[in-house]
Structure formats: C-alpha cells, structure tokens
Amino acid sequence: MAELRLRLSGIGGQGIVFSGRLLAQALAEEGREVALRYAYGAEVMGTPVHAELAISEEPILCPYFSRADVAVVLHAKALAEALSGLSSSGLLVLDSSVPKPRVAESVRVEVRPFVARSTKGRPGDPGRLAPVAALGFLAKLGFFPFESILRAASSGRSAQENVEALQIGFAF
Amino acid sequence: MNPKERKFWSGNVAVAEGALAAGIDFYAGYPITPSSEIMEHMARELPRRGGIFLQAEDEIAAIFLLLGASWADAKPITATSGPGFSLMQEGLGIAVMTETPLLVVDVMRAGPGTGQASKAAQGDLLQARWGRHGDQILPVFAPASVQDCFELTVFAVNTAERLRTPVVLLSDELLAHTWETVQVPTDVERVERRRPQDHEPAFGSPDPKIPPPMPRLGEGHALLVTGSTHDPWGFRRTSDPKTHRELVERLWNKIWLNRENLFRYEAVDVEGAEVGVVAYGSVARSALAAKKLLGGKVQVAVVVLKTLWPLAEEPIAALAERAKAILVPELSLGQLLWDVERIAAGRCPVVGFSKIGGGLPIYPEELAQKILEVRG
Numbered sequence: 001m002a003e004l005r006l007r008l009s010g011i012g013g014q015g016i017v018f019s020g021r022l023l024a025q026a027l028a029e030e031g032r033e034v035a036l037r038y039a040y041g042a043e044v045m046g047t048p049v050h051a052e053l054a055i056s057e058e059p060i061l062c063p064y065f066s067r068a069d070v071a072v073v074l075h076a077k078a079l080a081e082a083l084s085g086l087s088s089s090g091l092l093v094l095d096s097s098v099p100k101p102r103v104a105e106s107v108r109v110e111v112r113p114f115v116a117r118s119t120k121g122r123p124g125d126p127g128r129l130a131p132v133a134a135l136g137f138l139a140k141l142g143f144f145p146f147e148s149i150l151r152a153a154s155s156g157r158s159a160q161e162n163v164e165a166l167q168i169g170f171a172f
Numbered sequence: 173m174n175p176k177e178r179k180f181w182s183g184n185v186a187v188a189e190g191a192l193a194a195g196i197d198f199y200a201g202y203p204i205t206p207s208s209e210i211m212e213h214m215a216r217e218l219p220r221r222g223g224i225f226l227q228a229e230d231e232i233a234a235i236f237l238l239l240g241a242s243w244a245d246a247k248p249i250t251a252t253s254g255p256g257f258s259l260m261q262e263g264l265g266i267a268v269m270t271e272t273p274l275l276v277v278d279v280m281r282a283g284p285g286t287g288q289a290s291k292a293a294q295g296d297l298l299q300a301r302w303g304r305h306g307d308q309i310l311p312v313f314a315p316a317s318v319q320d321c322f323e324l325t326v327f328a329v330n331t332a333e334r335l336r337t338p339v340v341l342l343s344d345e346l347l348a349h350t351w352e353t354v355q356v357p358t359d360v361e362r363v364e365r366r367r368p369q370d371h372e373p374a375f376g377s378p379d380p381k382i383p384p385p386m387p388r389l390g391e392g393h394a395l396l397v398t399g400s401t402h403d404p405w406g407f408r409r410t411s412d413p414k415t416h417r418e419l420v421e422r423l424w425n426k427i428w429l430n431r432e433n434l435f436r437y438e439a440v441d442v443e444g445a446e447v448g449v450v451a452y453g454s455v456a457r458s459a460l461a462a463k464k465l466l467g468g469k470v471q472v473a474v475v476v477l478k479t480l481w482p483l484a485e486e487p488i489a490a491l492a493e494r495a496k497a498i499l500v501p502e503l504s505l506g507q508l509l510w511d512v513e514r515i516a517a518g519r520c521p522v523v524g525f526s527k528i529g530g531g532l533p534i535y536p537e538e539l540a541q542k543i544l545e546v547r548g
Contacts, residue, residue: 024351028180036351039531042205042289062461063350064454064533 003056004143005065008131009082010074012045019131020051022162026152027055027144035063046126048078055144070143072134073098074114074127093137095130112137112172118165129165136169146170176355183321183347184251186354187277188213190325191249193360196275197223198246200237202230202256205289206345207279210251231256235263238274242267243397245388247329251277254296255286258303265304266399267338268423271375271383273365275328280344280453280503282529291531292345294453294503300340301481307420309427311335311434312481314342316456318352324436324478330363331434335426336383342480344503346454346533368393376404380425428482435484438476442487445473447543448495448520450488450512452477454533455501461536462543470547477508485515492516497546501525501534521546 010016017038024036033056041047052068054060071086072093073079079098086092089106096113103109114134115127132153139146146166153162181189188210199214211227218225224246228234231252238248252260257278267274280296282288300312313328315321325341332339368374368385374395377384384404387393396406401416409415427434440463442448447470451459456476463472473495475487488511491498497520500509509524516522525542527534 021351025180028353033353034180034351037346038349040290044290060352061464062457062536063352064346064458064535066535066537 003054003058003060004070005068006053006055006070006072006138006143007068007082007085008051008072008074008134009078010049010131011077011126012040012043012047012049013126013128014049014074015128015131016049016051016074019135020053022132022152023135023144023149024053026148029152030148032056033058033060035060037063048081050078050081070138072131072138074130074134093134095127112169114169117168129161132162132165133169136166137172139166140170140172174357174359176357179354179356180351181318181322181354182209182349182351183315183318183343184209184279184349185213186318186321187251187325187341187343188217189356190322191275191329192217192221193322193356194247194326194329195362196247196249196329198238198241198248199223199250200226200228200234200241200248201250201252202228202234204253204256206281206348207251207253207277209348210277210279214249231259232263235260235267235276239263239267239270239272242272242274243389247273247333249275249277249329251279253279253281254283257296257299261303264310264338265306265308268304268308268310269399270397271336271386271423272338273332273336273386274338275325275332275341276338277325277341277343279348280342282531288529288531290345291529292454292503292533293528294344294455295507295528296342297480297504297507300342307424309424309482310338310340311427311479312340312342313436314452314478314480315347316453316476316478318347318350319354320478321347322354322356326360327436330361333363333365335430336365336386337427342453344453345531350454373404375402375406375419377422380422381429383426431482431484434479434482436478437487438478439487439490440474441471442473442475442491442494444471445491445495446471447547448473448475448491448498449539449543450475450477450491450498450500450508451502452480452508455503458534458536458539459501462539465536465540466543470543472543480508483511483515488512488515492519495520497521497523499523499525499543499546501527501539501542503527503534
C-alpha cells in the first residue's frame with residue numbers, strides 16, 4: 001500500500017489530538033509504520049487543531065506533508081486550513097455543521113452528522129466524540145480495519161463512550 | 173546484539189525516556205509550550221523510579237536547582253523553550269565555570285519574545301552556542317527524529333558526565349509533537365562522573381582533554397565552588413591574569429579538543445553530488461524526502477548535523493569540494509547558514525532557504541523545487 005496521508009481537523013476541545021493518537025497508537029501496535037504530528041494554537045481551546053497521520057507499510061521518511069489524501073473537518077473554523085492542504089484527488093469528510101465549500105470535481109465529498117449524533121445534546125460539548133465517530137466512518141470506508149481502532153478505544157477511562165462513538169461512525 | 177523494544181513515542185516523551193534510561197534522577201523546571209510534555213512525563217515517572225521532581229517558581233530557579241542538585245551527586249535535567257531558555261543563560265554560564273554536569277533541553281518555538289508559543293522554529297541555534305557572556309563553550313546536540321530524541325538524550329547526559337559540563341539539546345516544536353516508532357535498547361550505557369583520587373584538585377587537570385574529577389558533597393572534601401575565576405583548588409583569584417587565562421583556556425579546550433568525539437552526523441550520497449543540502453532537526457527529514465522526490469533527476473547529497481557545537485568541519489568541507497552548490501534550509505532567517513558559508517570558504521555557492529512563522533514545516537516539495545533552482 002502507498003503511504004496514506006490523513007488530516008483530522010477541528011477545534012481545541014473536540015479531541016482531535018486524542019483521536020489522532022488513538023488511531024496512530026492502534027496501527028503502530030499492530031506493526032504498521034505510522035507517524036503522527038499535531039498542531040494547535042496558543043489558545044488551545046476553541047481554535048483550529050490538526051492531527052496529521054502518515055500510514056504506510058514502509059518506514060516513513062518524512063512525517064511532514066503539505067497535501068493530505070483524506071481530510072476530515074469537524075468544525076467550520078478549521079475548514080480553510082484543511083482545504084488548502086487537500087490533494088486535488090482527495091477525499092473530504094465534513095461534519096454536517098460545516099458549510100459545504102466549492103471544491104474541484106475530482107475531490108470526493110462525504111458529509112455526515114458526526115457532532116450532532118455523538119454529542120447527545122450535552123450542553124457546552126463542542127463535539128468531543130465527533131473525531132472518534134469520524135474514525136469509525138473512515139474504518140467503514142476501508143482505510144484501516146475497524147477491529148484495530150475498536151481494540152484501541154476499548155481501554156481507558158472513556159472506553160464506553162468512545163466505543164459507542166466509533167460504532168455510530170461505522171454505521172453511517 | 174542489544175535487544176530492542178518497539179515503542180510509539182512523541183519527541184518529547186522520547187527525550188524524557190532517554191534521560192531516564194541514561195540515569196537522570198533529578199528534574200526541576202517550569203512548564204512552557206512546547207516542552208511541557210517532558211516535564212509532565214518526568215513528574216509522573218521520576219518519583220516512581222526513585223528520583224526527585226521539583227516544579228520551580230521560574231526558569232532561573234530551575235537552572236540553579238540543577239546546579240545544586242548536580243553538586244549533591246544527582247544527574248539533573250530541565251526542559252524549556254525560548255523565553256525560559258533566555259532566563260537560564262545566567263545559570264548555564266555558572267555551570268560552565270563551575271564545571272557542573274547538567275542537561276538543558278530547549279524545544280525551540282517561534283520568537284523573539286513570547287512569539288508564537290505553539291509554533292515551530294529553529295531560531296535558538298546561536299543562543300544555544302553563545303548565550304552566555306565571556307569566553308565559553310558547551311556541547312549542543314540536535315535530534316532529527318523521535319529515535320534521535322531518545323539516543324541523543326542518552327549521549328547528551330553521558331557527555332555531561334564524561335566532560336563535566338553543561339550540555340544543551342536543541343529540539344523543535346515539530347519534532348516534540350511528532351509521534352514515531354522508536355527502537356529502544358534494553359541496555360543503555362551510563363557514564364558515571366569521575367571521583368578524586370589522592371588529593372586531586374577539583375578544578376585542574378594536567379590533560380586538557382580530560383576534565384578534573386568531581387567531588388561528592390559530604391565525603392570530606394573542603395571545597396569552594398564559585399563562578400568567579402578560581403585556581404585548581406577552587407580558591408578565588410579575581411585579579412590574577414595567569415589563573416584566569418589558564419582556567420578559561422582549559423574550560424574551552426576540554427570541549428574543543430574533544431570535538432571529533434562529540435560530533436554526530438549522517439552524510440548521504442556525498443560522492444557525485446550536484447547539490448548538497450545541510451540541515452538539522454525536523455528540517456533534515458524534509459531534506460531526505462526532497463532527495464527521494466527528485467529521484468535521479470538531480471544528484472542530491474544530504475548532510476544531517478546532529479551535533480551543532482562544536483562543529484567538526486570535514487563533512488561540510490567534503491560536500492563543498494564536490495557539489496556545485498550547497499542549500500541550507502532552516503526554520504530561521506539563517507543561522508546554520510553562517511557556518512556552512514564559513515566552512516565552504518568559497519569552494520561552491522552556499523544558498524540559504526528560510527521559512528518562519530505559523531509553525532509550518534519546510535515541506536519536501538518546496539525544498540525539492542528550491543534544489544532544482546539552485547542547480548540551475
């Protein structure tokens with residue numbers, strides 16, 4: 001498999017970094033070559049956050065890439081930065097709260113209600129399980145095995161709600 | 173062969189684990205982005221492993237806590253970033269003068285001032301070398317991968333102990349927040365500082381390449397440790413020109429004459445190079461990827477510097493002999509560029525490539541484009 005370049009984008013407080021680590025750790029533990037890099041603003045909460053993963057069968061020469069094959073955007077504030085770094089033949093996965101941008105015809109766009117379906121109406125929640133739900137959706141699209149990410153999500157303090165979010169995304 | 177364990181770590185976690193593997197048993201620091209994960213890891217792990225963790229009131233206190241801890245027989249480390257690194261310079265100068273082993277990790281971010289706290293930069297190279305006043309030198313190392321973060325931290329701690337000197341490890345935000353697979357050896361070399369034998373002086377050595385032994389407080393040594401000029405026995409000599417000259421020259425030579433032993437680098441395809449790229453830190457990864465992108469279109473050599481001070485000149489000089497031009501990409505306005513220009517000494521053109529602000533990496537594609545431009 002050629003190197004897959006995936007960018008998860010949202011705002012601070014949504015768990016973008018957590019989800020990036022969840023996926024990267026899961027694949028690394030299975031022996032895949034993975035590099036993860038995340039970037040956030042000094043404000044930490046409420047401003048754009050990106051987690052970038054390079055996934056390959058070969059050792060990864062450089063973890064830093066300008067064009068992603070897949071961009072997942074879970075908040076409108078992160079859309080512009082995410083779009084500028086998407087391959088012209090890439091896949092754009094949007095949360096349904098994000099205004100649909102004009103993109104080249106060669107870009108495939110998928111829109112799903114990750115935030116609305118995973119927050120369950122909790123007040124003040126910016127959609128902190130939405131990135132986990134998006135991982136479930138990416139697994140359904142075949143980018144990585146659902147079992148890999150499910151195993152990783154099944155431990156830790158928030159295991160139950162993370163597993164539920166994964167299943168929501170996988171069911172889309 | 174030393175068996176290895178596979179881990180998935182960030183650059184910051186790998187630095188902390190490298191320090192622990194090398195025997196670090198004291199941490200004092202003040203949290204600052206993008207170095208804070210090192211402090212968090214140490215806060216969690218050091219007490220568990222029998223060490224001491226202290227959060228200081230600021231970076232000045234932190235560096236002086238390291239000095240005190242080192243003289244109390246600890247192997248100390250701190251981690252910081254630009255603004256905190258500036259505050260630590262006074263203590264680092266005292267550590268050079270008192271020959272106190274310690275490690276300062278500077279995870280570079282965009283400055284000056286508070287700059288862009290969470291964004292990468294490489295603007296602290298010259299400060300790491302020259303940030304103290306007076307004639308002084310200390311080793312500066314720079315990892316280019318998460319694996320390097322582990323291995324070079326071990327080397328940095330051991331160098332501090334072997335040469336009885338403060339050492340700086342220069343990481344950057346990109347590397348700090350990059351997670352990669354690391355092969356961790358189960359057996360890591362630990363250098364222990366040399367103790368005095370038969371009334372050896374604590375501040376003098378007949379061999380300029382070998383540091384004096386370091387007494388352990390509480391073992392009967394009548395010792396004066398001072399940042400002022402002192403003779404081999406530690407007595408202040410603040411007017412005597414000969415004592416000052418001998419001391420400062422010895423402190424310099426202790427590092428400078430060992431520069432070949434301290435120098436770590438990787439050179440790829442220097443023979444037959446059309447364009448050479450000299451880089452360090454996270455930028456080195458982009459340089460290697462740019463070379464691959466260009467394939468056979470241009471013969472590209474890459475020299476990755478992992479020791480930034482003192483420099484051994486041979487690999488850059490060899491590149492200058494062979495290449496038509498050398499490109500120096502940096503996340504600064506050009507600091508390493510000065511070294512490469514000086515060493516190349518007109519044998520080939522040396523071109524800088526700067527990118528600053530916003531924490532954006534130098535991407536392999538843009539570096540490949542620049543290589544094509546430089547080749548002409």
